[in-house]
Amino acid sequence: FLPGHTEMVRILVENGARPCLRTDYGWTPAHFAAESGRLAVLRFLHSLRAPIDKEDCSGDKPIRLAEIYGHQDWLLVLFCTRRAEIESEAYRKVAAESGISMDDTDEEWAEHGKEIKKMCSL
Secondary structure: OOOOHHHHHHHHHHOOOOOOOOOOOOOOHHHHHHHHOOHHHHHHHHHOOOOOOOOOOOOOOHHHHHHHOOOHHHHHHHHHOHHHHHHHHHHHHHHHHHOOOOOOOOHHHHHHHHHHHHHHOO
16 A cells, blocks of 8 residues: 555545455455555545454454554554454444445455456366
8 A cells, every 4th residue: 555545545435445345355445455554544444334343264353364464553553452353343233224235245356256267267
């Protein structure tokens, strides 16, 4: 991430990007922000109610990635914002009860992946 990444994330979301989506390995945008130490991006994602507490396929949450990559300022903020994880979880529960989709998969992208795998096996 470069210095303007919070603005870039804002533009992407305004143009339809979904901050709840996950990669094939379970990473959310918060995982990428944690890996690169972009605290402002994490704060922005949290303000959008994006999940900042999801585990990836290895069981790591963004806070663990911040620890692995040595982002000490992140650790302090994330430990202090354990409340943010609780808020994220509570928001997802209320959204589900209210019928608001918090889907973290992109069906079109998943179908595209299946087509690529099929072509590679020919």
